Amino acid sequence: MSNYTKMLSELNKDSLPQAGGKGANLGVLINAGLPVPQGFVVTTGAYRAHLEASGLKERIEKRIENIGKQDIDNMSEASKCISAWIEEAPMPVMVQEELNTTFESFFKQMSSGGKLLLAVRSSATAEDLPSASFAGQHETFLGVYGKEDVFKHVKKCWASLWSSQAISYRVSMGFDHLKVDLAVVVQAMIDSEVAGVMFTANPVNGSRDEILISAAYGLGEAVVSGLVTPDTFVLTKDGRIKEKSLGSKKLRINLMEKGTTTKAVSKEKQKSYCLGENELTHLIKLANLVEKHYGSPQDTEWALSQGKIYMLQARPITTDIADNEDLNILGPNDKIIYQGKKAPSGLQSVMEHCSEPPTPLDFAYINYSYQGVNTFFHDIGFKLPKDQNRPVERENGCVAISYHDSSLSPVILWKLPKYLIKCASKESKDLWKPVSEEMIAWIERIDKESRNTNDLVKYAKLMEQAMKEFSKLFYKRFASTLIPGSISVLKFEHLVKKTVRKENADQFNESLMRALPFRTALQNDAIVKVAQAAAVYGKESKIFKEEFDKFIEEYGDRPSVSMGPMVGSPTWREKPESVYKLIDALLCDTDLLDSEKNFKKQEDDYEAAKKQIKELMKLSKYRKFLKALEKARNAVIVREESLFFLEKLVACLRRLASKFGKLLVKKSLINEAEDVFFIFLEEVGSVAEGKLGIKEKIEKRKKAFSKVYAAHEKGVHWMISTGSIPKFEMKNKNKMDIENDPNSIQGSPASRGVYEGPVCIVRNPSEFNKLKKGDILVSPYTAPVWTPLFKVAAAAVTEIGSAGSHAAIVSREYGIPCVVAIDNITNILKDGQKIRVDGTKGIITLL
CATH class of the missing domain: 3.50.30.10 (Phosphohistidine domain)
Structure with missing residues (x-):
């Protein structure tokens, strides 16, 4: 029984441990009756024998010990050492003898008196898998001729298992270095006129109904390596051409004895597609056959020679490919809520700030927020909308929004000027301070009442009351920050424009708003401190945990998803893994951990811009400018601070809802505490009283929500998928x-x-x-x-x-x-x- 070589026709889907991903896949294709060039595999057993005979396993293990994700220099040095050891070590005699016998037999079978040029390809055991492709991480050698060259290039393939990029890839994907072995495929080469890659499902848009083909003249290596811009074809599974794009195809790789050569493609050929209708039809048939045989979308390589198309490789597509689910969430009788041709400004605001699909309970937050906004606009002269904003539940459980804007009214002519005069002399920070204090007191009160209330009916009333009070606080946040802050910023920008001219204004405005101690900047400094603790002491250390807990205590109410806070979205406190990811990102770049250096640069830009302005103004004007600058900077600080406090309010509402969910579970009124977010605020009282059975509705809403979320992940906003606004x-x-x-x-x-x-x-x-x-x-x-x-x-x-x-x-x-x-x-x-x-x-x- 052969231990060190196997013919490709002897391999199947179970041959991965012996033949690696590429070898096993080629065996599957051959046994499926698909046109694949013949060849053999030098098995992983040969690779292991080579390491053991030379005592390399222990040396390698010691050399790669403690290599981390960002240790690029160490990876590079380790790669050079290990690759040299493998190539310089003599191949074990047993392996040489078996490889020699297999090569001689294959040469007689294939050469027919001519020269047999071969492809020698690496085939790792962790390669061409559904979860990781290892695309291009290990070496391929083309145009190899003669037994001595085959022996030499087999060792080069073994060495390529230890290239710096392969080491890095294994670290990032979590593979144990010494548990990945490498086989080598030795295969007859196809001297192709045209070659390329073919995806049996479109990896760009995720469609399973489309085939994506890239093709160029000569060997397929030109396409795979990115040497040329190929012709691209998007085809349907039933044979229609949906799109085609003419690539430049300026170069081609030609097969030569002992290697390849790159040549220019004639202008005439560059201007024409390299595949015709017949070839595309043949490729579509092969795509359907390959996908049907494997039962999943495949990334393939192919070559066209003398009118015949050969399959050179097939591996699973490692990126997400959509199932043929129906993303048309609306039923046949569901109408679009907003019928206008242009969405009102408020609706556009909802789209921007509520970027994630809302749960049914979130609609209370959305509607009460905009009720606060509309009340503010009414106070300055706008007309309140005739209808209240409200959620609209479809038959299938998905929820749309019926939104209505405030409208202009004649009273704005005297109300708005009066309000502007009142605000002109006031600073944002002075208006904001009492509001922030009121918000802190409100959070403390609601949390206390929540702790002291366990009666379901009373708790439901507390939730309803809290949401109404939230609307008033949202109003105050809006009133204290929007117009006063905008006035301060506009005055300042006008002054800058007059001083430095319009074309330079943006640059100065940017520099003069640097080094601001606003909330997000403070948060970034705080997380840098946590990351520094991780870098110096490690994530398991007491110091890191103390710094992390301190950070969460201050910033834990920030939402882990969505642009704006949502009642149904978990916070950083609930999902600390979101923060860990931020810390890991900072640890990727040591410069990011030097917050003082970064802040100093911003401060220098700020001071330099001020100095330039001072040189352009008289002293009296400069003093006025400094006051305007301070007001504008404070306006930015207050705006960010108000958002931070808004997140705290919403986190409080989420805590309130979460406890209500636990109380409902205790009474067996819902199945899981998180189900509470699939109850409308208008329903909580009836549910608490036991008058409304909600479990069935919740399941329907959750199912619809998951469908809306699936559409969201493919780039369809929830307001479109639910029919809140027209798709067009x-x-x-x-x-x-x-x-x-x-x-x-x-x-x-x-x-x-x-x-x-x-x-x-x-x-x-x-x-x-x-x-x-x-x-x-x-x-x-x-x-x-x-x-x-x-x-x-x-x-x-x-x-x-x-x-x-x-x-x-x-x-x-x-x-x-x-x-x-x-x-x-x-x-x-x-x-x-x-x-x-x-x-x-x-x-x-x-x-």
Whole structure:
């Protein structure tokens, strides 16, 4: 029985431990009757024998001990040592003999008197799995000729298991280094005229009904490595072409004896698609066969030679692919609530601030919040809406909102000026102080009453009363911060514009608002202190735990999801893992832990801007400017502080609801305490009295909520999916923005999501250290050695590539947006420039 080699036709889905992911998958394809080039595998047993015979296992174990996620220099040094040890060690005699026999037999079978060129590919046991692809982490060698070369390149493949990017990838994915073995696939090469990758489901938009094909001239390595921008085809499973995009295909990789060569593609060929209808039809059939055989979407490589298409590889798609669920949540009789062509400003505000789908109880928070806003606008001259804002429950349990704005009224002509005159002499901080004190007293009172109330009926009344009082506090927060603060900021900005001219005003405004001790800045300083404790003493230390507890005590009421606080959303106190993730992000970059240095830079910018203004003004005017500056800065501080207190109010309401849920569970009126968030506020009294059986309704609402949330995760706002506003409104708006915005640049979508941030141009590995956490990586291309950068980058943009290139695959696996195939983008953009990357639509926008 052979221990060290196996023919591909002998392998099946159970061969992973012997043949690695690639080898096992090729065996499955061959045995399914699909066209796959013949070959054999040098098994993982041969790799282990090589380590044991040379005593390398113990040396490797010692060398990689204590390598951490961010220890890039140590990874690189360890990689060089281990790779050299493996390549220099003699292959065990037993392995040599068996490999020699297998090669000779295969050569006779395949060569037919001609030269047999081979592909020698790494095949790790933790490779091509549903949870991790290890795309491009281990080496592949093409055009290998002769037995000696095969032996040499088998050892090179073994060594590639210890490349720095492979070590980093295993650390990030949680794989034990020494439990991952490597087999080597030796396969006859196809001298392809055209080749590429094919996804049997679309990994960009998550659709299972679409096939995504990227193709270019020559060997498929040009597409996989991102060397060229290929032709791209989006096809339906039944054979229709939905989209096609002509790639530049400027280069092609040709097969040569002992290797490959890269040549230019003629202009004529660049301008035509490299695949015709017949080839696409054949590929669609193969895609359907492969997916049917595996029972799941596959990422495949293929090659076209002399009219025949060969399958070179198949592996599971490692990113989320949508099931064919119906995202049309509305029933046939459900009408759109708001029928207007343009959503009112208040409705747009709801869309922005309530970014996550609300639970039924959240609608009380939303409606009472905007009731407070409308009351304020009524006081300054607006007309109250005729109808109250209210939730609208559909037959299937999903909940929409019926929203109504305040409207203009003639009384605004005298009420608003009177209010503005009253506010003109007042500062935000003076108006806000008594409101904040009232909020603290209210929280203490509600928490106390909650602790002292266990009677269900009384508790329901407490909840209803608390929500009404919350509306009044929301009104006071709005009244004390909005207009007084806006007046202060507008006056200040007008003064700056007059002093430094309009074109310089924004820069000065930004600098003069730096080094502000507002609540978010204080919170960031506090979390940096926690991260410093983690870095110095470790997360298990007493000091770290004390600092963490201190942070949660102060900031634990902040919401862990959604832009604004929601009653149904857990807080940081409830989900401390959200904070741990922030700490881990800070630990990725030691510069982020130096808060004093960061604050000093901001302070220097602030003082420099003040000094420049002083030089442009007379002393008397400068004194007035300083007063206006102080008022404007205080307005920003108060606005942030008021949001912080609003979060505390909502956290108090959440605590109130959570206890009510526990009381209802004790009486067996609901199944779980969290079910309380699926009860409308109008229902709590009847539920408490036992007059309303709510369990069945809750289950229906929860089921609908999960569907709304599924749509939300695919980019459909809950106000659209629930029919609160027409769907066409958002579609038209997006289309217009794309077509008319001269700052938008179209590329190819490669990984879903949207991110805005600063650009970092990285043209080659010597510039890797430029990239900082939160930057957008912009490069000509990426390759496996670049992989660690994707943990630091928040999005990626490349000049060449496709949905099957390295940048696309790794971006999707790390969950960051990616756009590829934007020619010359590294010269169009500049370091630090702000852009938006929309990986779903394949667009970047200059901001």
